[in-house]
Amino acid sequence: MSVIPPRPPYQTENLKLPLPGGAEPPDYITATRAIIDRLDAVVRPSATTETTLPANPTVNQEVYFRAAAGPPPIWWRLRYNGSTWDFLGGGTIIAQVLEVGPWTLPAETWAVGDPTINVPLAGVYELAYSGMFGLGANPGFIAATYVFGGAATPDDLAQPQAGTASHLGGGTPVTAGRSGIRRELPAGPLRFAGFGNVPVNVYYRTLSIRPIGGLT
16 A cells, blocks of 8 residues: 655645645545545535525525426526626426417407516526417407516517518417517516407417526
């Protein structure tokens, strides 16, 4: 067995030798394992499981944050950068209404309803929304979007198609929506909204969000 000869301590707080816990290890394997353990704690700090963000985080602190209770629950891995939390990975929050019976919108009015997502943290997100509309016998104009909280004014607008092609009738179903939208969202409810210049039925509706960063 090889024995490590005595050496002066290496003067760093995390990697100094002799290692904490006693005399210098008697062989290279033990010494190497001890150093790897110290490096692992420095390079890959352990992440705790949280349902709220820590009140006094430290730089590079990591957490597994439960973004949605589910089922199944949605977890995000976050790292504190000194002012906000960076998103390192995790699931997309999706809310859907998959019903056969329609939600009938009055003419010339933005109607706000389900699905709803409770945005857990303020920050920058990528979001998407869509709805399937049926106009009945009369041609008309439809649009879909989303709104924050109790707002009545839509933040974004998606027509099913451009120009006159969005004026459809004869019971033709059409989907209106957008994806890949980058928005800074406040914490709180995010809801679907639809519009028609004639009474219109809305069937399947979907909202989804995935964080990009700058979370607080």
